[in-house]
Amino acid sequence: MAKFDVTLRSGRAPIAALLVGVLALLLLAGGRVRAAQAVHPDSDSEEIREHNPNPALFPISSHPFGFGMDTWAENWWRWELSIPAAQNPLFNADFDCSTGQSGPVFFVPPVAVGSKNLLRSCTVEQGKTLAVSLSTVLNDFPCPDPTFHPAPGQSLFDFLLAGAMAGNADVAEIDVTLDGVPLNDMLDYHVQSKDLMFFKGDLSLQPNLDSCITGGFQPAAVDAFFILFKPLRPGHHTIVRRVVTTAGRVTGPTTTEIEVLPEHNH
Numbered sequence: 001m002a003k004f005d006v007t008l009r010s011g012r013a014p015i016a017a018l019l020v021g022v023l024a025l026l027l028l029a030g031g032r033v034r035a036a037q038a039v040h041p042d043s044d045s046e047e048i049r050e051h052n053p054n055p056a057l058f059p060i061s062s063h064p065f066g067f068g069m070d071t072w073a074e075n076w077w078r079w080e081l082s083i084p085a086a087q088n089p090l091f092n093a094d095f096d097c098s099t100g101q102s103g104p105v106f107f108v109p110p111v112a113v114g115s116k117n118l119l120r121s122c123t124v125e126q127g128k129t130l131a132v133s134l135s136t137v138l139n140d141f142p143c144p145d146p147t148f149h150p151a152p153g154q155s156l157f158d159f160l161l162a163g164a165m166a167g168n169a170d171v172a173e174i175d176v177t178l179d180g181v182p183l184n185d186m187l188d189y190h191v192q193s194k195d196l197m198f199f200k201g202d203l204s205l206q207p208n209l210d211s212c213i214t215g216g217f218q219p220a221a222v223d224a225f226f227i228l229f230k231p232l233r234p235g236h237h238t239i240v241r242r243v244v245t246t247a248g249r250v251t252g253p254t255t256t257e258i259e260v261l262p263e264h265n266h
Contacts (some may be wrong), residue, residue, distance in 0.1 A: 001163060002081070002166045002210040033179070048112075048256045053184040058228040060189050065104055070191040072105065073226040074199075076131050077138045081109040081201035085208065097122035102115045105228070108239075111254045118254040119138040121219060125233050126263050132256075134174050134186065135165035135243050136224035143212040160221035165192070168223045173244035175253075176227070179237055186225065191222040 052059045055211070055236035060069055067075075079100055079220065089095040089109035097109055097120070106128040111118050124130065139160040174186035197220055201213035212218075229239075236259055242252035 001137065001143075001167065001212065002077075014138060019212050023123075028156060037198050043098045053188075056178055056229055056232075057131075057183065057189075058182050058230060060191070064228055068194075069189075069226060069228065070222070071130055071134065071195055071230060073136065073191050073224040074193060074197040074222050075225070076103070076107050077220070077222060077258070078132050078138070078197075078199045080109070081138075081199055081205060081210075081213065082148055084202045085204040088202075088205070090209070093120040093259050099126075107129050108132045108256060108258075109239075110112070111256070117251060119257070121257040121259065123259045124232075126260055127259075129231055130174075130229035130239075130258070131225050131237065132229065132241075134172050134176065134189070134225040134227065134241060135168055136222065136226060137164040138210075138212065138220050139163040140201075140212045140218055140220035142214070142218070156219060157193075158220060160196070161223065164221050164223035168225070170245040170247060170249075171225060171243060172246045173204040173242075175240075175244075177238075178204075178229070179238045179255075183227075186227075189225055190223075191226050192223050196220070197222065232258065236260075 004007055014132065055167045057184065058069070060062050079086075083089070083100045085091060087095060087099050089097050089099060098106075101107060104127070106124050108122060108130055109113070109120070110133070111120050112202075141156060141160060150156055171187070176183045198216050199220055201210065201215065203213060203215040206215075211231050236257065239256045239258060240253050241252065241256075242254070244250050
């Protein structure tokens with residue numbers, strides 16, 4: 001199992017360390033998401049738009065580029081787990097955020113594991129939608145522990161989703177600001193897998209991220225607090241995140257500086 005809030009959290013012993021676009025059709029190759037055919041990013045109805053408490057975000061019930069928010073939360077993991085450790089921006093805040101990125105959605109990496117300044121910077125092309133996982137758990141199968149399997153009569157999906165949900169059950173408060181302006185009702189941006197997802201993780205991530213990674217395609221389920229920013233205007237932007245658990249544990253605030261390049265600079 002792997003889990004992020006804004007930085008690495010630990011748990012699910014003894015199995016593993018806890019810690020992951022398209023234009024119309026998802027084509028997964030080596031765990032990466034590729035673009036196929038253009039679709040308007042906002043498929044919301046007028047009613048959904050009118051009741052959106054955060055105009056900067058896609059509503060949780062929307063289907064940007066034709067896919068639900070649960071699918072985008074899964075794609076964030078597919079992207080994160082597909083990148084070798086030596087280039088993975090999780091492990092070093094100086095690594096390029098754009099590694100492995102393609103399509104209309106830019107997956108914002110978490111602040112690097114072990115980071116003390118809780119800050120990173122990313123450069124993004126104008127027109128990109130930004131995907132941010134605020135607290136996210138991926139529960140994958142199989143794992144080295146022989147006791148890790150569904151109970152008699154329990155489906156693999158129900159087993160994996162229950163574990164993912166348990167990993168996120170202690171989230172009590174999430175605060176997010178964009179350019180100093182607070183976003184509203186972040187706990188409402190909660191999504192879960194509706195069925196088994198499949199990903200291909202890079203084996204170099206196995207020792208330090210998730211011992212369940214096999215290097216081949218394997219099933220998983222995701223529970224996440226997850227947001228998609230609509231494309232930001234060119235220039236400098238700042239996203240600050242903070243997560244508080246029911247036990248009072250605080251992660252953050254962590255800061256991601258986003259530089260949006262105008263089209264003529266692409």
